[in-house]
Amino acid sequence: MILTIQPLKLTKPSPSPFHSIRTAIFCEKKAPFRRRKYNSSRRSVLKKTFIQEQVKFTAPVSDDPVVAIIGGGMSGLLCALFLEKRGVRSTVFDTGVHGLGGRMGTRIIDPSPLVFDHGAQFFTASDPVFAELVHDWSLKGLVQEWMGTIGELELGGQFTPLSSSSSRYVGVNGMRPLADSILSQTHMVDVVRPSWISKLEPFNGMWHLSENGKPRGQFDAIVIAHNGKCANRLLSASGLPLIARQMKRLELSSIWALLAAFDDPLPVPVDSSGSPFEGAFVKGIDSISWMGDNTKKISKAKDGGPYCWTFFSTAAFGKRNKVPQENIPTVTAERVKETMLEGVEAALGLSKSSLQRPCYTRLQLWGAALPTNTPGIPCIFDSEGRAGICGDWLLGSSLEAAALSGIALANQAGPLILSYIADYFTSGGSSPEEFSVGLHNEFQPLEGHDIGQFPGLESKEKIIEPQPV
Ligand SMILES: Cc1cc2nc3c(=O)[nH]c(=O)nc-3n(C[C@H](O)[C@H](O)[C@H](O)COP(=O)(O)OP(=O)(O)OC[C@H]3O[C@@H](n4cnc5c(N)ncnc54)[C@H](O)[C@@H]3O)c2cc1C
Numbered sequence: 001m002i003l004t005i006q007p008l009k010l011t012k013p014s015p016s017p018f019h020s021i022r023t024a025i026f027c028e029k030k031a032p033f034r035r036r037k038y039n040s041s042r043r044s045v046l047k048k049t050f051i052q053e054q055v056k057f058t059a060p061v062s063d064d065p066v067v068a069i070i071g072g073g074m075s076g077l078l079c080a081l082f083l084e085k086r087g088v089r090s091t092v093f094d095t096g097v098h099g100l101g102g103r104m105g106t107r108i109i110d111p112s113p114l115v116f117d118h119g120a121q122f123f124t125a126s127d128p129v130f131a132e133l134v135h136d137w138s139l140k141g142l143v144q145e146w147m148g149t150i151g152e153l154e155l156g157g158q159f160t161p162l163s164s165s166s167s168r169y170v171g172v173n174g175m176r177p178l179a180d181s182i183l184s185q186t187h188m189v190d191v192v193r194p195s196w197i198s199k200l201e202p203f204n205g206m207w208h209l210s211e212n213g214k215p216r217g218q219f220d221a222i223v224i225a226h227n228g229k230c231a232n233r234l235l236s237a238s239g240l241p242l243i244a245r246q247m248k249r250l251e252l253s254s255i256w257a258l259l260a261a262f263d264d265p266l267p268v269p270v271d272s273s274g275s276p277f278e279g280a281f282v283k284g285i286d287s288i289s290w291m292g293d294n295t296k297k298i299s300k301a302k303d304g305g306p307y308c309w310t311f312f313s314t315a316a317f318g319k320r321n322k323v324p325q326e327n328i329p330t331v332t333a334e335r336v337k338e339t340m341l342e343g344v345e346a347a348l349g350l351s352k353s354s355l356q357r358p359c360y361t362r363l364q365l366w367g368a369a370l371p372t373n374t375p376g377i378p379c380i381f382d383s384e385g386r387a388g389i390c391g392d393w394l395l396g397s398s399l400e401a402a403a404l405s406g407i408a409l410a411n412q413a414g415p416l417i418l419s420y421i422a423d424y425f426t427s428g429g430s431s432p433e434e435f436s437v438g439l440h441n442e443f444q445p446l447e448g449h450d451i452g453q454f455p456g457l458e459s460k461e462k463i464i465e466p467q468p469v
Helices: 074-085 128-139 175-181 229-235 241-249 294-299 315-320 330-347 399-410 421-426
Strands: 023-026 035-038 044-048 053-057 066-070 089-093 106-109 114-117 143-145 150-154 158-164 168-171 189-192 199-203 206-211 214-219 221-224 255-262 279-283 290-293 307-312 360-366 380-382 387-389 457-459
Touching: 053 241, 066 074, 066 206, 066 214, 074 089, 074 189, 074 399, 089 214, 106 175, 106 360, 114 255, 114 294, 114 307, 128 143, 128 399, 168 175, 168 294, 199 229, 206 221, 221 229, 229 241, 241 380, 241 387, 255 315, 255 330, 279 330, 290 294, 294 307, 307 330, 330 360
Parallel strands: 066 089, 066 221, 089 189, 150 279, 221 387
Antiparallel strands: 023 035, 044 053, 106 114, 143 168, 150 158, 158 457, 199 206, 206 214, 255 307, 255 360, 279 290, 290 307, 380 387
């Protein structure tokens, strides 16, 4: 008998030689070990680790690599800025409808207009690299020192000013305008917003991004510059199990923000020079952890209202009253608002129901507000998967931490701030394992205020009594 071996007939011819090898990845969702066919190629060899398989890019990086940065908060913006300084192009994708910045949010309510920073309030700069950057922003008129008194306010109105060994900064017209300006002088960065990247797929040696089925381009490397549920979802079937595992370890607080405008100034304690405080960390009141006077801080209006205040709840209050942030039930909103206004009244030492009613309010829940644990490493980079993470949570809970993380992922500037992506590219990607970092670091709890860390802020031991009401 003669056996003839027939060549295998392909029903669909491969469009390129790279399509000839097919592998699969396991993705973790409802059915954790469901096998998914994947059009991977010789250039993107997938190797099984944990639940998902690890994507491994083996082909040399292109001569003119482009990085996709998913998230346009402080960390993502600085990653893009510092990649450009190393000659690497990037595209920043961000969900922001009104602008960039993420948790550096500023709300402008027309027609008055009322202006509120509803995320980050102010920041300090303790690291020399960040301080230099902030100095540059200050020269460009993007930030200014916040000279107003800030301190700690105890239940009943006892106010203790805080001194600061480093300057306190705010965005000149609020935090969001600063975020929107950070990339204004770049020429190697594209910004795409509003855009919500919903899928990352490794294919033919490149990362393919899409938004609800719509292709958003292909990139040599990706940077996840956001955290929380959204990042977990995006990473769950990405082929980056080590990165996904680190992200899943992150714990985040929830904080309510109440923006309130008043026709008359609030009766707040004054400092020794007779100036009312402009910001206070509130102690001993469950519903309030911070109150900040935007009108003094941003608008600098001396006379005439409305007077715009931002009140933040404690993380404990946020946790107990957590609801889906996109769909806050009206009864919850009303209860939270009233409880927070009562908290303000108690903090200021006012008699019950004597706080003037605000002429405008807006309530928001930051469902994923601030990290409560950290791996304490500037950034994470999986060189085999050509993917990195930056964000505040890697180092702390502040704008400075977010900035340093973005810079660290992009650049090399000092012992802490090591280079990953840019060095990896300039090395030609030849020995990727040398460039991986942070994939196995343990997490530690984070200390700080409910709204973050402010290195350089110290407490003065001088107590100032409340003003008679
Ligand atoms: C209530 C509150 C008060 C704070 N106060 C202060 C303060 O006074 N001082 C201080 O230093 N810090 C403060 N912080 C912390 C500070 O805001 C953060 O540390 C910092 O802004 C984090 O920056 P980031 O780039 O890591 O993340 P983010 O600012 O969260 O940026 C992530 C961005 O990614 C976007 N994104 C998410 N998923 C996707 C997707 N799939 N596709 C595209 N884009 C996506 C998000 O919309 C967001 O714009 C505060 C935070 C909160 C919540």
